[in-house]
Every structure is written in C-alpha cells, then in structure tokens.
Amino acid sequence: xxxxxxxxxxxxxxxxxxxxxxxxxxxxxxLLFLMAIPVLFGPRLLAISTLILISSVIVLGLQITTxxxxxxxxxQAAFMGxxxxxxxxxxxxxxxxxxATIPLGGCSAAVxxxxxxxxxxxxKGFYLALTTIAAQSLFHFFVLNLPWFGGSNGLTLDPASLFxxxxxxxxxxxxxxxxxxxxxxxGAYGIVRGRHGRAFVAVRDDDVAAGIMGIDVVATKATAxxxxxxxxxxxxxxxAYFVRFVAVDxxxxxxxxxxxxxxxxxxxxxxxxxxxxxxxxxxxxxxFVSLGPSVVAQFPSIGGDVVxxxxxxxxxxxxxxxxxxEPRGLMHRWxxxxxxxxxxxxxx
Amino acid sequence: MKKLMSKWIxxxxxxxAVSALAPAASAETxxxxxxxxxxxxxxxxxxxxxxxxxxxxxDWWNDEVGKKMGIKIAIKDYDARYDAAQTASLWxxxxxxxxxxxxxxxxxxxxxxxxxxxxxxxxxxxxSTAAYGFAWKPDPWIFNPRPxxxxxxxAFFEWFRSSRGIKAPLKIAIISSEASPxxxxxxxxxxxxxxxxxxxxxxxxTVFTEVQPTDLTTQVGRLIRKGAQVIDIQTNTAAVxxxxxxxxxxxNTDVAIMMSSHNGLLASGKAIGGIKDLEGDYExxxxxxxxxxxxxxxxxxxxVVRKYKAPIGWxxxxxxxxxxxLVALRAIEAAARKVGADKVDGDAVRTALMATPxxxxxxxxxxxxxxxxxxxxxxxxxxxxxxxxxxDGKYVIAAExxxxxxxxxx
Numbered sequence: 001x002x003x004x005x006x007x008x009x010x011x012x013x014x015x016x017x018x019x020x021x022x023x024x025x026x027x028x029x030x031l032l033f034l035m036a037i038p039v040l041f042g043p044r045l046l047a048i049s050t051l052i053l054i055s056s057v058i059v060l061g062l063q064i065t066t067x068x069x070x071x072x073x074x075x076q077a078a079f080m081g082x083x084x085x086x087x088x089x090x091x092x093x094x095x096x097x098x099x100a101t102i103p104l105g106g107c108s109a110a111v112x113x114x115x116x117x118x119x120x121x122x123x124k125g126f127y128l129a130l131t132t133i134a135a136q137s138l139f140h141f142f143v144l145n146l147p148w149f150g151g152s153n154g155l156t157l158d159p160a161s162l163f164x165x166x167x168x169x170x171x172x173x174x175x176x177x178x179x180x181x182x183x184x185x186x187g188a189y190g191i192v193r194g195r196h197g198r199a200f201v202a203v204r205d206d207d208v209a210a211g212i213m214g215i216d217v218v219a220t221k222a223t224a225x226x227x228x229x230x231x232x233x234x235x236x237x238x239x240a241y242f243v244r245f246v247a248v249d250x251x252x253x254x255x256x257x258x259x260x261x262x263x264x265x266x267x268x269x270x271x272x273x274x275x276x277x278x279x280x281x282x283x284x285x286x287x288f289v290s291l292g293p294s295v296v297a298q299f300p301s302i303g304g305d306v307v308x309x310x311x312x313x314x315x316x317x318x319x320x321x322x323x324x325x326e327p328r329g330l331m332h333r334w335x336x337x338x339x340x341x342x343x344x345x346x347x348x
Numbered sequence: 349m350k351k352l353m354s355k356w357i358x359x360x361x362x363x364x365a366v367s368a369l370a371p372a373a374s375a376e377t378x379x380x381x382x383x384x385x386x387x388x389x390x391x392x393x394x395x396x397x398x399x400x401x402x403x404x405x406x407d408w409w410n411d412e413v414g415k416k417m418g419i420k421i422a423i424k425d426y427d428a429r430y431d432a433a434q435t436a437s438l439w440x441x442x443x444x445x446x447x448x449x450x451x452x453x454x455x456x457x458x459x460x461x462x463x464x465x466x467x468x469x470x471x472x473x474x475x476s477t478a479a480y481g482f483a484w485k486p487d488p489w490i491f492n493p494r495p496x497x498x499x500x501x502x503a504f505f506e507w508f509r510s511s512r513g514i515k516a517p518l519k520i521a522i523i524s525s526e527a528s529p530x531x532x533x534x535x536x537x538x539x540x541x542x543x544x545x546x547x548x549x550x551x552x553x554t555v556f557t558e559v560q561p562t563d564l565t566t567q568v569g570r571l572i573r574k575g576a577q578v579i580d581i582q583t584n585t586a587a588v589x590x591x592x593x594x595x596x597x598x599x600n601t602d603v604a605i606m607m608s609s610h611n612g613l614l615a616s617g618k619a620i621g622g623i624k625d626l627e628g629d630y631e632x633x634x635x636x637x638x639x640x641x642x643x644x645x646x647x648x649x650x651x652v653v654r655k656y657k658a659p660i661g662w663x664x665x666x667x668x669x670x671x672x673x674l675v676a677l678r679a680i681e682a683a684a685r686k687v688g689a690d691k692v693d694g695d696a697v698r699t700a701l702m703a704t705p706x707x708x709x710x711x712x713x714x715x716x717x718x719x720x721x722x723x724x725x726x727x728x729x730x731x732x733x734x735x736x737x738x739x740d741g742k743y744v745i746a747a748e749x750x751x752x753x754x755x756x757x758x
Contacts, residue, residue: 044441051437144526152529152536153482156464168468170440243436244464247482248529249456250432286437292387292427309388 003342017189034178038171046170048286053177054238055278059262060188061231063274065113067263068192069224070204071120072128075113075135076232076259081251082139083109083233084240088155089148091240098160098167102180102237106230112139113229117222124207136253143248154247157240167241177238184231188271191227200224201269265322267329276330284315376420377690380446381406381676383423384438386454389430394665398476399425401669402452404658408651409677418689421677423452430454435461443469449683449694450474450676456530459483459490466490471694472701474676476668478608478633479726481533484757488725489698493671493715494634495726497582497608498537499752503733504606504632505541505549507750508578517550521576523567523587527559534582540758552576560586568594572603582608588616592625601628609633609664613738624741634752635671636714637736637745638662644713645670667714674711675718679704716749729754 008014018024033040037049058080065073083105090101112135119131143149159168160176167176191197199220202210211217240246258281266277326333385399386392406423414420426442428435435458442448451466451473453459458473459480466473466489478500479492494500509518520542524535535554542551552574555567568591571579581587588611595603605626607616612631617623631637636645640662649666652658660666676697683692683700706718716732732749739746 042441043444044438047437047440051433141526144529144532150482152532154460154529243432243461245432245460247432247456247460250460255433285434289427289429289434289438290441292425309392 015193017193031182038174043170044290046174048282050170050174050177050242052278052282053174053181054235054242055259055262055282056181056275057184057238058232058235059259059266059274059278060184060271061228061235062259063263063266063269063271064188064191064200064231065224065228066260067268067270067274068197068204069200069221069228071117071221071224071228072125073132073225073228074129074253074256074260075116075132075139076228077251077253077255078135078139079109079113079229079232080236080239080255081143081246081248082112082229083236084246084251085143085149085155085236086233087237087240088157088246091157092155093148097162098176098237098241099162102234102241105237105240106233109233109236110226110230113232114222114226116229117225118218120221120225121218133253136251136256139251140248152248154245155240157244157246159244160241173242177242180234180238184234185271185275188231188274192271196220196223196227204269261319263329264327265319265329267331270329270331273329273331276334280330281319284318288315376414376418377692378420378422379680379692380448381421381423381673382442382446382448382451383425384428384435384451384453384458385425386430387425387427389428391430391454394663397660397663397665398454398669400658400660401666402673404652404656404660405670405673405677407656407658408648409681411655413677413681417681417684419680419684419692421680428454428458430457432457432461439465443471449680449692449697452476452672452676453490456480456482463490469694470698472676472679472698474672474679476635476672477610479724480530481536481758482529484724486724487722490725491675491701491720492726493675493718495728495731495752496537496755497534498539498541498758499731499755500608500632500634500733501534501538501580501582501606502541502545502549502755503634503750503752504630504735505578506753507735507747508604508606508630509548511747514577517546517548519550519552519575519577520580521552521571521574521578522554522580523564523591524554524556524581524583525559525561525587526556528583531559531583536758537755538580541753541755544755545753557587560584561590562586563594564590565594565597569598572598572600576603578604578606580606581611582606583611585611585616585619587611588626589620592616592620592629596625605629607631609635609668612664613736613743614638614664617738617743623738623743626738627741628737628739630735630737630746632733632735632750634716634731634733636667637734638664638667639736639743639745641745644709648712648714671711671714674714675701675706678706678710 002019006020018027038046062073062076065071086108087101087105090096090104116132116135120128144151159166167173199215202215203217203220207217262277262281263274265280267273383402385395387395403423406421410420424446426438428438439462448471451471453473453475455477462473463483473490475492478494479496481496483490505518522535522538525531542549553571579591581591588605588607591605613623613626617626649662679697679701680692682704683696686700687696702720708717717730718727719730720727731752733752735747735750737746
C-alpha cells in the first residue's frame with residue numbers, strides 16, 4: 001500500500017515503479033552505493049559482491065518461475081549451466097563477443113527451460129519437482145557426451161572484452177555484472193507488473209479459475225519456465241566470464257537447492273525479496289568462511305575441521321529457523337513493519 | 349685507570365655494535381602460503397590429516413631451513429568447501445590479505461576456479477592429487493606432483509603384467525561414473541593407454557555406473573566372462589565395495605581390483621568391513637604409501653609428530669598434505685637461493701620450480717624425483733609410482749618406483 005496522501009491521478013503514475021520522492025532518493029542512494037562498492041571495500045568484498053550480482057540474476061528467474069507462477073523448479077542450476085556452456089561455446093568456438101554470447105546463452109537456456117515448462121502443463125507439485133531434477137541429469141549427460149562442449153575437459157574462456165577494453169580485473173567484472181543485474185532486475189519488475197506477471201500470479205493461486213477467466217494456462221506455465229530459464233542462462237553467461245572456466249560439476253542439484261533457499265529466505269512472490277534472499281544467504285555463507293580462519297588462529301586447539309563444520313551447521317539452522325518461524329520470508333516481515341509504520345497509531 | 353676506562357669504553361662500544369648488528373643478522377622475511385581446505389565439503393573427514401600435515405611441514409621447514417636462510421613461512425587456512433564458486437570468491441581476498449607466494453589446493457574445483465586467474469596474479473598453486481586431463485596444458489601455474497590417474501593406472505598395468513609374467517596383453521576393465529567429469533577424465537586416460545598399447549593391454553569394457561553403486565553383480569559378471577584380469581576403479585570406495593561384493597558373490601577371487609589414493613585399500617577396507625576382504629587387491633599412486641614399514645617418509649612423519657606435536661595420523665591424507673607442502677617449500681627455498689631471501693614472489697617460486705629438479709630425498713621420499721617443464725602441470729618424464737597391496741591380511745608395499753609410461757594427451 002502507498003503512504004497516506006499518495007494518489008495515482010494518471011495511468012502513468014499508477015503504473016510507475018517509483019511512486020514517491022523518498023523512494024526515488026532511496027533508489028538513487030542505493031545505486032550510488034552499488035557503484036561505489038569497488039572504492040569502499042576491498043577485493044574480498046568486491047568478489048563477494050560480484051557473486052551476489054550473478055546469483056541475483058539467477059534467483060530473479062527462479063522467483064518468476066516459482067515465486068510468481070508457482071511452478072516448482074529444482075533445475076535452475078542446470079539452466080544456468082546451459083547458459084554458461086552456450087556462452088563459452090560461442091565465445092571460444094565462434095569468437096563472438098560477450099554482449100552477444102550472454103543473451104544467446106540466456107536464449108538457449110530459455111529453450112531448454114521451455115521444454116520442461118511444457119511438462120508443467122500436465123503435472124504439478126512434487127511430480128514437477130522431480131521432472132525439473134531430470135533437467136539436471138539431462139544437462140549433465142548432454143554436456144559430457146555431446147562433442148561441442150569439451151566433455152570432461154570443460155571450456156576455458158578468455159576474459160570478456162569490448163573494443164580494446166578487457167574485463168579481466170575484479171573491478172571491471174563487477175561493473176559488468178552490475179550493469180547486467182540492473183537491466184535484468186528492471187526487466188523482472190516490468191514482467192511481474194505486466195500482463196504476464198498477473199497471469200503468473202493467477203495461475204499460481206488457482207490454475208483452474210485462471211483458465212476459466214480466459215488465461216491460457218498452458219502458455220503461461222511454459223512462459224514462466226522460459227523466462228526463469230532465460231534469467232538463469234544470463235547468470236550462467238556472467239558466471240562463465242567470471243571464472244573463465246566452465247565445467248559440468250559447477251552446476252549441481254545442490255546449487256539449485258541453494259537458489260530455492262534464497263527465494264524462501266527473501267520471500268516468495270517478491271522481486272526485492274529475491275535480491276534480499278541472495279544477499280542474506282551469501283553474506284552468512286561468506287561471513288562464516290571469512291570468520292573461520294580468524295577463529296582457528298585465535299583458538300588453534302579447536303582445529304579448523306571443527307570450527308568450519310560448526311559454522312555450516314549454524315547456517316543450516318538459520319535456514320531451518322526461517323522455514324519454521326517466517327516461511328513467507330524477510331520481505332513479508334518488512335511489509336508488516338512498513339504497513340504498521342504507515343498506519344500508526346491505528347492498528348489496521 | 350685511564351687504560352681501564354678505555355678498555356671499558358671499547359668493550360661497551362663492541363657490545364653496542366654487536367647489539368646493533370644482531371637484529372640485522374636474525375631479521376626474517378615472512379612469506380605467506382594460502383592453504384585452501386575443505387572443512388565442510390565432501391572431503392571434510394580427511395582434512396584434519398591433510399591440513400595438519402601442511403602445517404607440520406611448514407613448522408619443520410621454518411625450524412630447519414628457513415631460520416638459516418632468514419625466511420619464515422606463515423600459512424593460513426581457508427575453507428573453500430570443494431566448491432569452485434567459493435574458491436573464486438575467496439581468491440581476490442586471499443590475494444589482497446596475504447599476498448601469498450604459493451597456494452596449496454585440494455582438488456578439481458580449486459583448479460577450475462583459479463586456472464584462469466593465477467597466471468595473471470602470478471601465484472603458483474601446488475596440488476597433492478594426480479593431475480587432471482582438463483588442466484593438462486602448457487605454461488602451467490598449477491602443479492601436480494603426480495601424473496594423471498591414467499598414467500598411474502598404466503604404470504600399474506605394466507608392473508602387474510611383468511610381475512605376473514603375463515606375455516599376452518593384460519585384460520583390463522574400468523568401472524567409472526559419468527556423475528563427475530573428473531571420473532570420466534580418469535577413465536579416458538586408461539582408455540588412451542589401452543588404445544596406444546594394444547600389445548600390452550586389452551580393454552575389455554568400460555562400465556559407466558551410478559556414482560555410488562550398491563550392486564554391480566551383473567556388470568562384474570559380464571567383465572569376468574570377457575576375461576578381465578584387473579578391474580581399474582579410481583572413483584570412490586562405494587564402487588570398490590560393490591565390485592568386491594560382486595566378485596565374492598560370483599565366487600571369483602582371481603580378478604584384482606586396482607584403486608587410487610582417494611579410494612585406496614585402507615579407506616575401501618574400512619567401508620567393506622575389514623582390509624582382509626581386499627586380499628590381493630592393489631592401490632597405486634605416485635607418492636609414498638602410508639604402511640607401517642620403515643621408510644624415510646614414515647620417519648619424517650614420526651619426527652614432526654614428536655617435535656611439533658602435530659595432531660596427525662599416518663594416512664594417505666597426511667601423505668598428500670606433506671607432498672604438496674614440501675614441493676612448495678622446496679620451490680620457495682630454491683627461489684630464495686636464486687633471487688635472494690628478501691625478494692621472493694610467486695613468479696620467482698614458479699621460475700625456480702621449473703629450473704630446479706627436486707630430488708626424492710628433498711621430500712623425504714614422499715615423492716619421486718620431480719623435474720617440471722613448461723609442457724604440463726606434472727613432470728612428463730621420469731616419474732614413478734608406488735604400489736600397495738593386502739598380503740596375509742596386512743597392508744604392505746608391493747612395489748616401489750614402478751616407472752610411469754608415456755601417454756599422449758587425450
């Protein structure tokens with residue numbers, strides 16, 4: 001809900017993403033902060049930020065497929081892998097530049113995702129989850145056995161370049177990922193607020209009712225997978241240029257489960273929630289990894305094996321606690337706070 | 349009195365001079381080594397020995413070598429969870445924080461994540477495992493002290509054939525899995541050797557099965573019917589257990605299983621319920637075998653446990669930790685001798701490693717003689733392997749320094 005006194009007096013204003021002056025200021029400050037990260041923080045935090053941006057693009061896609069359209073997807077890492085391999089193949093074998101390979105990687109992942117989206121027409125829930133797990137296995141099998149992707153040797157990429165500039169430094173890679181993530185986030189907001197987004201939500205809430213209302217349920221479900229996989233593919237392309245080596249074991253079911261965890265922690269059905277989920281989970285993970293060596297150095301008698309293992313247990317507990325106490329994610333909690341603040345002193 | 353005063357003054361001056369010089373003589377340059385570990389991933393259970401061995405080797409080197417050279421090595425552990433993404437995100441921070449002259453890696457994900465970065469950052473990485481086909485490229489910055497798993501298997505085939513006096517080609521089978529590209533690569537190496545040496549080896553079949561097989565009776569029965577004499581399993585202990593159970597169920601005790609370091613006789617024996625079940629089977633790798641027999645490497649382990657209170661067992665994992673650390677430390681030592689104790693950097697370490705052959709004695713027999721070239725991340729010639737077996741219920745060395753044959757890159 002909007003704050004008191006804010007009225008949409010025109011369609012353009014009603015459709016606007018940024019509705020108030022404080023929102024505008026907050027967004028500008030946030031973008032400035034993102035731009036300043038390479039200056040404000042050291043290389044470790046910069047690398048983490050780059051990975052957060054890449055993960056954000058992938059999790060945004062999952063949010064659209066699962067959070068908005070309600071289609072369970074445990075194959076997002078495979079879709080990411082398809083994008084990474086396509087980008088790698090096009091860059092190494094055909095010599096295409098990154099601005100072509102990354103979108104084409106997204107497109108190939110979208111096609112792969114669309115095929116699995118078609119299966120969502122007939123099945124749902126647990127059975128759909130199993131089908132998307134099959135995407136992981138098929139991806140693995142194809143990559144290892146098709147002749148173009150390097151098989152067990154993987155693909156090695158040169159850094160992305162634009163004219164004479166090479167994105168080989170951590171800072172340049174960060175800005176590349178930031179630009180792509182910003183475009184994809186803007187696109188995600190547009191999709192979910194448009195006709196397709198409303199169709200996704202209608203199908204998620206009740207696909208029978210949605211069909212009766214005239215929504216093409218088959219096309220909507222398939223489109224949700226197509227869009228979600230496109231995002232994963234673009235994220236995969238960024239990943240390929242970040243690591244500069246693509247191998248099939250970088251895109252596992254375990255990664256897909258982490259992506260789902262990010263959506264759950266952030267909040268299902270919220271673009272901002274997807275971004276928040278990525279930041280929270282990644283920060284906890286990386287915080288523990290960074291803290292571990294210091295703890296071991298301070299208390300060497302405990303041993304690294306115990307310290308790091310305990311931290312992983314703690315991370316798992318945090319996620320489990322979220323599922324038990326706030327299954328609708330952090331964004332739900334934030335929305336409650338925001339509404340309470342705006343309604344104050346009235347209770348509702 | 350005046351004479352006494354001047355003596356006192358001269359003495360005091362001498363003491364001041366010596367005091368002033370003393371810090372300069374004992375000044376140490378500290379260099380950092382980054383120790384990438386897997387405390388929370390699939391190999392967490394062996395990290396205590398592997399990382400403990402790294403620290404023990406550094407302690408020993410600082411005490412026995414570094415002190416004389418005016419160098420101190422500091423080592424810091426990082427948990428990369430055997431995950432390429434984690435290694436990739438950790439590395440820029442490690443580089444900025446430590447500015448390491450060398451990195452110690454765990455496995456394939458570290459290689460995958462850093463092989464593109466290290467040449468630019470000019471920091472060499474030292475591995476403890478056999479080499480990977482995907483990383484077999486010229487101008488390496490990542491170094492393996494062992495050849496590929498395919499090379500190690502090939503060395504075993506040649507030794508087995510000659511020790512048994514087999515004149516015809518040795519009939520081998522491979523059991524692997526497509527679950528991991530590393531496993532596929534391992535199988536490809538042995539296949540390549542078989543293809544290039546039809547007079548020595550006949551590959552009857554490569555069985556690709558699930559990653560953790562529980563029953564391989566059908567597949568193993570087929571291999572027996574095809575006359576397999578050796579089954580090559582360099583994947584994991586589950587595959588060894590399933591194969592052994594199948595051989596036992598089929599009443600066959602003639603077919604030998606060949607394993608590697610990470611799924612060796614002790615680990616697989618533990619999984620199957622006792623090493624006696626693996627009587628007559630083998631493990632092969634290009635580093636010391638951790639049997640209780642008296643060897644230089646065993647003596648070294650005893651020394652560091654006693655002197656530095658290192659809490660590590662005598663195991664394959666500790667041998668791996670020792671081997672990579674000793675290669676890195678000897679390379680730093682060679683670099684310091686070449687460029688000066690205060691001018692060592694990653695580039696100098698890599699150059700010294702390439703230029704200085706490493707004798708087996710320098711690694712206390714943990715490794716054979718090593719001579720790195722620009723051709724590959726592992727020494728392409730002169731390597732040997734050690735072979736262990738279970739004999740009369742005991743874990744013993746079957747052969748030492750069996751030569752590694754040449755295999756062209758697949």
